[in-house]
Amino acid sequence: xxxxxxTVRCKLSPTDSQAEEMEDTLKAFADACNxxxxxxxxxxxxxxxxxxxxxx
Numbered sequence: 001x002x003x004x005x006x007t008v009r010c011k012l013s014p015t016d017s018q019a020e021e022m023e024d025t026l027k028a029f030a031d032a033c034n035x036x037x038x039x040x041x042x043x044x045x046x047x048x049x050x051x052x053x054x055x056x
Contacts, residue, residue: 014022
């Protein structure tokens, strides 16, 4: 069975306040990714493990 992937591309025009909130959100996401990268073993890591790890 072939999996279909759809992609949406759009241009955002946020207000200054919205842009600042998006930047804060993106930084928090990047910080979380870096924390996970630094605190999990390099081998045997799966998306399911990351999801379960993030629940604690």
